[in-house]
Amino acid sequence: MSKYKAKAAIGVLIAVLMISGAFVGMTSQNKNAAMYSSPVENKDTVDVTPENGDGGEKAYVLDKSVREIPSDEISTASYTDEEENDMNYNTDVGSSILRSLPIYPGEPHDAAPGRGTTGQLDPNGDKDDWFFFSVCKGQKISIRLTPDSNYDLELVDYQATTVASSENTGNSPESIDYTADSTGKYFVHIYTGDGAEAGSYTLDVSLVGQNDAGSGSDAGDSIGSAMAISPGSYDGYLDSEDWADWYSFTANSGQGIKVELSCPDKSDFDVHLYNPSGEWVYSAQWYGDDTLEYPADASGTWKIKIDAFPGWDTSKWPDNYFLYGSGAYQFTLSVGVSVEAPPGPVPQPDITPVAQTFIVDDVPDGSSDEYAYLAAVPAANYLEDGKRYVSPIVYQGCDYVPTWFTTVDDTTQYLLDDWNTYLSRHGLTATEYHLDSDPIKAAANIATTKWTSSSTAVIAVDGSSFEDTVTTVFDQDASISSTPTTMTIPAGSPKFKDVGGNKAVPMFLGKKWGAIHMIANGDSFSGDTGIITPRYESVMEDWWPYPYDFNGPDKDTFYPVTLPGFWAPYVTGDSGLESLQIIKYPGDRYKIPITSTDCSIEVTIKTDEPSNLIVYLIDPYGNVRRPSVPHYNGGEINPIHMWNGGHWLHDYDEFRTWIIKPHTEYTVEVNYPVTGKWTAIVVPYLDENGEDIGYNGDYHITAVVREHNPDRTAAALSAANAAVIASLKHAPLLYVTADSVPQETSDALSTLGASSIIFVNINGVSSASVSGATEYTTMQDVVNAIKSDPHSEN
Numbered sequence: 001m002s003k004y005k006a007k008a009a010i011g012v013l014i015a016v017l018m019i020s021g022a023f024v025g026m027t028s029q030n031k032n033a034a035m036y037s038s039p040v041e042n043k044d045t046v047d048v049t050p051e052n053g054d055g056g057e058k059a060y061v062l063d064k065s066v067r068e069i070p071s072d073e074i075s076t077a078s079y080t081d082e083e084e085n086d087m088n089y090n091t092d093v094g095s096s097i098l099r100s101l102p103i104y105p106g107e108p109h110d111a112a113p114g115r116g117t118t119g120q121l122d123p124n125g126d127k128d129d130w131f132f133f134s135v136c137k138g139q140k141i142s143i144r145l146t147p148d149s150n151y152d153l154e155l156v157d158y159q160a161t162t163v164a165s166s167e168n169t170g171n172s173p174e175s176i177d178y179t180a181d182s183t184g185k186y187f188v189h190i191y192t193g194d195g196a197e198a199g200s201y202t203l204d205v206s207l208v209g210q211n212d213a214g215s216g217s218d219a220g221d222s223i224g225s226a227m228a229i230s231p232g233s234y235d236g237y238l239d240s241e242d243w244a245d246w247y248s249f250t251a252n253s254g255q256g257i258k259v260e261l262s263c264p265d266k267s268d269f270d271v272h273l274y275n276p277s278g279e280w281v282y283s284a285q286w287y288g289d290d291t292l293e294y295p296a297d298a299s300g301t302w303k304i305k306i307d308a309f310p311g312w313d314t315s316k317w318p319d320n321y322f323l324y325g326s327g328a329y330q331f332t333l334s335v336g337v338s339v340e341a342p343p344g345p346v347p348q349p350d351i352t353p354v355a356q357t358f359i360v361d362d363v364p365d366g367s368s369d370e371y372a373y374l375a376a377v378p379a380a381n382y383l384e385d386g387k388r389y390v391s392p393i394v395y396q397g398c399d400y401v402p403t404w405f406t407t408v409d410d411t412t413q414y415l416l417d418d419w420n421t422y423l424s425r426h427g428l429t430a431t432e433y434h435l436d437s438d439p440i441k442a443a444a445n446i447a448t449t450k451w452t453s454s455s456t457a458v459i460a461v462d463g464s465s466f467e468d469t470v471t472t473v474f475d476q477d478a479s480i481s482s483t484p485t486t487m488t489i490p491a492g493s494p495k496f497k498d499v500g501g502n503k504a505v506p507m508f509l510g511k512k513w514g515a516i517h518m519i520a521n522g523d524s525f526s527g528d529t530g531i532i533t534p535r536y537e538s539v540m541e542d543w544w545p546y547p548y549d550f551n552g553p554d555k556d557t558f559y560p561v562t563l564p565g566f567w568a569p570y571v572t573g574d575s576g577l578e579s580l581q582i583i584k585y586p587g588d589r590y591k592i593p594i595t596s597t598d599c600s601i602e603v604t605i606k607t608d609e610p611s612n613l614i615v616y617l618i619d620p621y622g623n624v625r626r627p628s629v630p631h632y633n634g635g636e637i638n639p640i641h642m643w644n645g646g647h648w649l650h651d652y653d654e655f656r657t658w659i660i661k662p663h664t665e666y667t668v669e670v671n672y673p674v675t676g677k678w679t680a681i682v683v684p685y686l687d688e689n690g691e692d693i694g695y696n697g698d699y700h701i702t703a704v705v706r707e708h709n710p711d712r713t714a715a716a717l718s719a720a721n722a723a724v725i726a727s728l729k730h731a732p733l734l735y736v737t738a739d740s741v742p743q744e745t746s747d748a749l750s751t752l753g754a755s756s757i758i759f760v761n762i763n764g765v766s767s768a769s770v771s772g773a774t775e776y777t778t779m780q781d782v783v784n785a786i787k788s789d790p791h792s793e794n
Contacts, residue, residue, distance in 0.1 A: 084526075084550055086129055087203070088116030091550075092526065093129050097160055097187055100130035102266050105205040106239020106326035114266075121151055121190065122198035125526055125575035129190045131203075134264035134327030135180040136237035138211030143188060145174040148199030156187040167193065183235040183328045185265075212236040212245055219245035223278060226303050231335045236306065238269060239326035244307040249333060252299040256339035259284070259292040259304055264327030268309045271331070276300030282342050285309070293339035306331065354391040355428040356380070357416065360435050362398040362408075367716070368464040369395065371439035374719050375733050378458075378726035379450040383791045391430075392419055439464055440735045444744040447732035448751050454731050457754035459745070459773065460722035461766040462735035463715025468600075473592050473703040480613075480699065482514065482586045482684050484692045491522070491577040497568075504532065504570035505582060509561050514587015514683030515616075517692060518557040518569050524576030529557040534565030535622055541572065551576055556657045560616040560681050561587070562624060583692050587683035592703055594673050600706045602669045603680045607699050610662035614685045615701070617668050620676030626668035660685050711738070714765040721782045722760040728791045736768040 086093040086101075088111055093101045103114045119129050135141060145153045145166070153174040154165035163186075166174035180186065190201060212219035212227065213234040219227040226246035236245050251257055261284070263269035270285040271292050276299070284290035296302065308325030358376040363369040373393055380391045394416060398408040423430055433449070436442040439462045447457070489495050489505055496503040509516070518529045530541035540557040554571075561567070569582050592601060605615050617626040670678075680703060684695035719735075726733040732752065734745045749757070759773035760782070776782050786792050 084120055084126070085116070086119035087114055087131065089113045092126055093119070093131065095126070095128045095130065097130050097156065097189070100132045100187055103131045103133050103188070103203075103205060104239075104324075104326050105133055105207050106237075106241070107324070108240055112324075117204060118200055118202050119190065120198070120200050121147075121149075121192050121196070123192040123196050124198070125524070127192045131188045131190075132185045133188070133205060134267070135183065135186050135207060136211055136235050136328035137180055137183040138209070138214070138216065139180050139237065139328075140208040141176070141178045141180060141186060142206045142208055143174075143176040144204045145190060145201055147171050147174070147201040148197075150193040150196040151199075151201050152191055152193045154189045154191075156189055158182070158184045158186070160187075169193075183330060207237070207239075210237055210242070213247065218242055219247055222246060223274060223303055223305070229333065231333050233330065233332045235328060235330050237328045238306070238308045240311075243311045243325065244305055246303060246305050247333075248301050248303050249335065250300070251296040251302050251335045253296055255296045255336045256334075257292075257294045257296055257302065258334040258337050258339050259290075259331055260334075261290045261292075261306065261329060261331045263289060263329050267325045267327050269306055269325065269329050270309050272305045272307070274303040274305070276302060278303070293342070295339055295341055304333070350387040352387050352389050353423070354380075354389050355423050355430045356391045356433065357419070357430045358391070358393040358433045358435060360393065360395050361437060362395045363437070364398070366464060368437060368439050370716075371462050371464050371719055371735065372435040372437070372442040374460075374723040375439060375443035375446055375735070376433070376435060377723040378729075378731060378733050379446050382727050382730040384730050392416070440737075440742050440744050443732070443734050444748040447734055447748045451732050451752055454752045454754055456729050456731040456756045456758070457749055457752060458722045458726040458729070458731055458733050459736055459757060459759045459770055460719040460733065461715045461761065461768070462737060463712050463719065463765070466709050466712035466715055466738070468709045468712065469707040471705045471707070473705060474590060475702045477698060477700050478588060478682075479697065480586070480588050480682060481696045483694045483696060484517070484583045484585055486692075487582045487584075489580045489582070491574055491579060496574070496580075499532065499568055499570060502530070502570040502572055503574050503577075504568040505580065506566055506568045507582075508565065509567050509584070510564050511589055512586055513561045513584050514589075514681050515558060515560045515585040515685075516567065516569065517555075517583040517585070517686065519553060519555040519581040519583070520571050520577060520579075521553050521581065522576045522578040523553070524551045525553060525571075525578070526551045526575045527554070527571045527573035527577065529554045529580075530570055530572065531557060531559050532568035532570065533559075533622070534563045534567065558686060560618065560624060560683065562616075562618045562679075562681075563622040585683050585692075585694065587681050590680040590682070590701065590703065592678040592680060592705070594675050594678055594705065596707070597672050597675060598708045598710075599673065600669060600671045600708070601673050601678060601703070602667065602706065603701065603703045604665060604667040605682060605699050605701045606665045607697065608664070610664055611695055611697070611699075612660065612662060612685045612687055612693065613682065613695050613699055614660060614666050615668055616681040616683070617670055618679040618681060619674055620678060621674075625670050625673070662687075710763070711765050714763040717779070718760045718762045718765060721762075721776075721786075722758075724786065725758060725760065725789075728786075728789050736766055736770065738765070739767045741768050741770060 084092045087103055089101055090113070093099075101114065107115050109115055109117055121127065121129060141155065143153065143155065145151065149171055150169060151174070152165070152167040153176060154162050155176050155178055157163050164176045164178045166176050168174055188203070188205065190203065210218040213229055213236060215227060219236060221242065221244055223246055226248035229247050229249055231249070238245060257273065259271050259273070261269060261271045268287055269290070270283060271290050272283040273281050273292055273294055275281050275297070282292065282294050284292035306329060310323040311325050358380055360369050360373050360376070373395075376393050380393050382389055392415070394412045396409060396412065401407050420430060433446070436445060495505050497506060498504075516531065518531070520527065520529050528541050531539050533539060540559050557569075569580070571577060571580060592603075594601065601617065603615050603617060605613060607613055614627070616624060619625050680701075682699070682701065684693065687693050722733055732748070734748055736742065736745060755772075757770060757773040759770045759775040761775055761777055762779060762782070764777050776785060
């Protein structure tokens with residue numbers, strides 16, 4: 001997928017169904033029908049015609065970035081705490097070459113990970129730190145290590161062969177100077193020597209000189225100083241002081257030009273092509289490696305520029321800031337080969353905002369709001385005279401938090417503020433249309449308000465009254481006694497068994513157990529906790545340490561006992577471990593048989609008083625399907641312009657683990673479940689502070705299976721695709737019921753004078769008689785109609 005870098009766009013939300021294929025198989029028009037449409041002429045629109053008006057097209061830019069010439073000042077970071085923070089990674093880096101982390105000699109020293117200068121070692125547990133960096137063949141690698149104690153240094157190449165080392169005694173500085181004999185990764189290994197004590201070190205790695213294209217120097221920094229090359233393979237290097245290299249070569253008209261660029265890990269380099277007139281013609285700007293192909297259309301000296309993205313940027317910091325992008329690259333230039341011409345710009349209709357906003361009241365337990373929403377689509381997003389007219393459709397009354405960005409209502413209001421501010425700059429105010437809660441009335445009102453007449457109308461069935469068949473699997477009172485049982489294993493106990501390098505405590509867990517919790521104690525514990533299930537899978541090993549970044553107790557592994565069998569709670573290492581607590585929770589299990597995937601499972605538990613009781617849904621194969629730890633974990637959400645969980649805001653503790661606040665009702669749901677016997681496990685979760693409190697008391701549990709009504713599905717498909725067709729034609733969308741044409745719809749058709757009617761009626765879901773209509777009853781009808789429509793962008 002192509003990337004779009006620092007693209008400037010007007011941030012106006014168009015919360016409508018886009019015509020370009022947002023629904024599978026959208027329908028089209030009756031090609032034989034003569035069509036005319038007379039929309040209401042009183043519409044306030046925004047003129048978005050470019051001011052220059054010269055009609056000229058610029059070269060096709062896939063993406064672009066903002067780069068600034070770097071300032072002489074390099075920002076630095078200082079640390080006053082005692083946390084393990086190797087080279088700004090906020091943790092201990094890898095202790096082996098396979099777990100090494102990148103550092104960036106060619107970038108500023110600041111607070112970014114991999115751009116620090118200090119690290120820590122401890123012979124009692126942290127004996128080794130490994131880093132890697134990118135080097136171009138011929139560059140001189142200069143490494144200086146200033147340790148607090150007897151720390152030594154070695155340089156290792158990509159074949160894991162030590163090519164240089166320094167092992168001075170005591171806290172004497174260590175140094176290595178080595179000229180790279182190949183392009184690629186080199187590794188720095190810092191390790192404790194004899195008699196070393198815990199302490200810190202300062203590491204400085206620099207790369208001296210350039211050897212772009214084997215020249216022994218830097219390739220040109222401008223188009224006028226491009227380095228001449230012939231077709232072949234070359235190496236080069238870019239960093240914050242040299243973020244562009246230019247090369248020149250000869251090609252004749254008709255010859256294919258191909259550049260294959262490989263960039264280093266964690267960086268992104270791009271390649272740009274310029275014709276003999278010095279004009280930019282094409283770029284390859286994918287994330288990571290790039291391939292540029294272009295058929296030469298002129299003879300002479302062509303140029304390529306290889307540069308680092310995103311490089312220097314002033315838009316995110318008060319001063320010039322180097323975001324990232326450094327290291328050695330390799331590229332191959334081919335001339336006279338078969339290539340494909342680059343894609344041209346996709347023709348797009350002019351877009352004109354209309355000063356109106358359609359507002360839908362949210363109906364959480366029904367679909368009438370969705371059908372009203374669809375009825376507004378052809379009035380909010382449509383084509384007319386080669387232009388597209390757009391305006392937003394928004395929901396209100398929805399306080400659900402779907403992401404890290406606060407409630408739906410808050411997000412909607414933010415976007416509406418942006419929309420209204422945009423209109424006010426053009427002297428306009430949006431007219432608001434509050435849609436009727438009855439989709440049939442909403443559609444008729446929109447049709448007669450936004451159109452004075454229309455020869456064409458599109459009709460679909462209002463499926464909001466269709467209901468699924470609900471089967472109650474169980475609906476009963478129950479009680480549970482779930483006092484946690486704790487097993488404490490001291491460090492070094494023979495109960496720990498080596499399992500793949502982890503220290504595990506194998507045990508059998510039967511059906512009585514609902515969940516398992518682990519706490520690894522020790523103020524200097526540096527490992528993680530995890531569990532191996534009866535399916536021989538490892539789960540719950542930390543990716544964001546809880547409750548803090550530095551060494552100490554680890555207590556956030558909590559997992560349901562999905563299947564009876566042998567389980568193996570473990571720690572990844574025993575350095576600093578004092579003891580491991582394994583806490584088992586009794587739980588209740590319920591079976592839910594599923595014979596068809598066209599259904600949904602919903603399980604709800606209720607308690608009289610707020611509790612920490614939850615329910616897990618486990619599929620027949622032992623997978624935890626609900627609840628899944630959401631992107632939003634339950635922490636306090638900041639206002640929309642503020643980041644959540646940033647270290648600089650000091651609120652990251654709220655987002656380290658899953659928070660479930662006390663509640664009297666808890667529901668989980670799975671749509672389209674696999675067939676077989678599902679299991680619902682009722683068990684208490686940790687409290688808000690991550691403590692084991694258990695639960696002893698009563699609860700009520702209900703499990704229902706909702707069989708999806710095929711008519712409801714067909715009606716939804718019909719309405720969604722009818723909205724697309726209506727938008728293409730800028731014709732009103734109206735509704736019928738399952739068996740009749742409502743009076744509101746009949747009156748609207750008469751008022752509009754509609755004589756050409758398209759009835760989207762997938763699977764014949766409605767038996768309503770629509771006189772003289774062209775009817776689409778299959779998805780294939782819909783697909784064919786959409787593709788054949790002259791206005792379709794699909």
